[in-house]
Amino acid sequence: MNAGGRREISGMHEYETQLAGLYEEYYDKIARYVFIHIGNREEAEDIAGEVFLKALKSLKSYREQGVPMQGWLFRIAHNLTVDYLRKADRRRTVPIDSVVLVGNDNPIGTAEIHIDLERVTEAMKRLTTEQREVINLRFFGGLTSREVGGVLGKGDGAVREMQRAAIEKLRGILRIET
Amino acid sequence: MMTDDFDRILDECIDRINRGASLADCLSDYPKYSEKLRPLLQSMHDVQKACAFMPSADSKRAARQRFHAALDRQRQVSAPSSFLRVIPRSAVWAIIAVLVVAVMAVLVIQPVLNPLTVVPSPEGNFAFLISDEPNDIGDFESLNVTISRVVLQRAGSLKRLEFTPETETVDLTQLQGEQSQEIWRGNVTAGRYSHIYVYVSKVTGKLESTGHIVDVKLPSSKLHISMPFDVTDDAVTSFTFDITVVATGNNGRYILKPQIGESGARRG
Numbered sequence: 001m002n003a004g005g006r007r008e009i010s011g012m013h014e015y016e017t018q019l020a021g022l023y024e025e026y027y028d029k030i031a032r033y034v035f036i037h038i039g040n041r042e043e044a045e046d047i048a049g050e051v052f053l054k055a056l057k058s059l060k061s062y063r064e065q066g067v068p069m070q071g072w073l074f075r076i077a078h079n080l081t082v083d084y085l086r087k088a089d090r091r092r093t094v095p096i097d098s099v100v101l102v103g104n105d106n107p108i109g110t111a112e113i114h115i116d117l118e119r120v121t122e123a124m125k126r127l128t129t130e131q132r133e134v135i136n137l138r139f140f141g142g143l144t145s146r147e148v149g150g151v152l153g154k155g156d157g158a159v160r161e162m163q164r165a166a167i168e169k170l171r172g173i174l175r176i177e178t
Numbered sequence: 179m180m181t182d183d184f185d186r187i188l189d190e191c192i193d194r195i196n197r198g199a200s201l202a203d204c205l206s207d208y209p210k211y212s213e214k215l216r217p218l219l220q221s222m223h224d225v226q227k228a229c230a231f232m233p234s235a236d237s238k239r240a241a242r243q244r245f246h247a248a249l250d251r252q253r254q255v256s257a258p259s260s261f262l263r264v265i266p267r268s269a270v271w272a273i274i275a276v277l278v279v280a281v282m283a284v285l286v287i288q289p290v291l292n293p294l295t296v297v298p299s300p301e302g303n304f305a306f307l308i309s310d311e312p313n314d315i316g317d318f319e320s321l322n323v324t325i326s327r328v329v330l331q332r333a334g335s336l337k338r339l340e341f342t343p344e345t346e347t348v349d350l351t352q353l354q355g356e357q358s359q360e361i362w363r364g365n366v367t368a369g370r371y372s373h374i375y376v377y378v379s380k381v382t383g384k385l386e387s388t389g390h391i392v393d394v395k396l397p398s399s400k401l402h403i404s405m406p407f408d409v410t411d412d413a414v415t416s417f418t419f420d421i422t423v424v425a426t427g428n429n430g431r432y433i434l435k436p437q438i439g440e441s442g443a444r445r446g
Binding site (some may be wrong): 013016020023041044045047048051057116117119120135138139140144145157163164167168169172174 | 181184185186188189192193196217218221224225226227229231232233234236238240241244245248249252253317334356408425
């Protein structure tokens with residue numbers, strides 16, 4: 001095997017190692033991102049796991065994308081989510097009872113937050129598709145604006161602008177409905 | 179410009195909050211923009227809080243196991259075989275090249291390097307004879323030359339054909355002057371030939387004077403004459419290859435040589 005061949009395999013191993021390293025941090029974020037789209041906890045967890053398996057199989061194509069790996073993972077997550085919604089032909093409703101809330105042991109407080117979740121998801125539907133995707137990737141995926149731009153094929157300046165506009169719109173919707 | 183600056187600051191604050199910073203920390207770092215930042219960052223906080231969802235540990239663990247199992251399988255598949263690990267790819271290509279050359283040799287070069295063998299036939303169009311130009315042949319009571327094969331090379335080509343003499347051993351003392359002995363007759367491909375190689379496997383000379391067996395050498399294992407001649411299908415071409423023996427001095431040694439001046443083809 002020549003040096004090029006060794007570099008190729010070595011490069012693949014580096015990508016595999018990088019992907020494995022992202023698992024712990026990004027499994028949760030991806031599951032959350034998917035959950036916001038499909039509103040089903042178990043399905044979101046399954047899809048999050050599927051994202052990493054699909055990424056592993058497609059590592060060769062990743063090298064040609066020029067996108068940070070975490071952004072690439074969310075692109076896969078987005079595609080799987082779209083496939084899931086298309087196949088299931090489901091209404092995008094959030095099964096409130098299945099949501100596990102973090103850091104809230106108060107039943108009354110939990111009920112209030114359940115209501116907020118429903119309102120937030122309804123408010124999100126009133127954003128443009130791109131604004132909604134920016135918010136999902138920034139707030140729940142934890143990606144930077146540059147990484148979001150890589151996923152959406154936009155410049156980071158455009159992402160920042162969409163982000164501000166989306167938050168202002170969300171705030172307006174949520175404040176009016178309060 | 180102001181909007182662009184604000185977008186950048188807002189973006190930076192969102193990054194910091196995503197990394198665990200508090201809303202208050204962000205606002206305190208940008209007092210000029212805090213009034214405008216606060217409602218937006220608060221909205222972000224509310225949305226994140228409302229949608230907070232943690233996957234179950236069991237699901238995450240199960241997915242992790244599936245991922246690492248798949249990773250192991252992929253690494254086993256992508257790993258080169260032990261053979262390829264040991265041998266550099268350049269060497270593998272070299273081996274392939276050698277194999278290709280070997281196949282070429284079998285299919286193309288082999289007929290050139292290994293002449294086509296032709297079989298004898300009484301009605302053949304070609305006869306091969308051996309004669310002897312009398313030089314020092316008088317020194318010998320007998321001079322037996324064993325010929326293993328004869329090769330004819332086509333003119334302007336590397337193609338060759340060969341035959342094994344029907345009479346392998348000739349006694350040159352019996353073939354002096356105009357005497358000759360046909361050692362093979364058969365059909366050869368019509369055309370022009372330019373080189374004749376007579377491969378000698380054994381020479382046994384017995385001196386007339388002493389009766390001793392003497393060593394008769396060949397410059398090489400073959401006798402070679404370069405002489406064009408034609409073979410046709412409608413006539414018999416007889417080629418006489420003249421061999422002569424000469425003493426190398428007064429040391430009692432002799433060598434065999436082709437005698438081109440007495441060799442040649444005739445038709446009819």
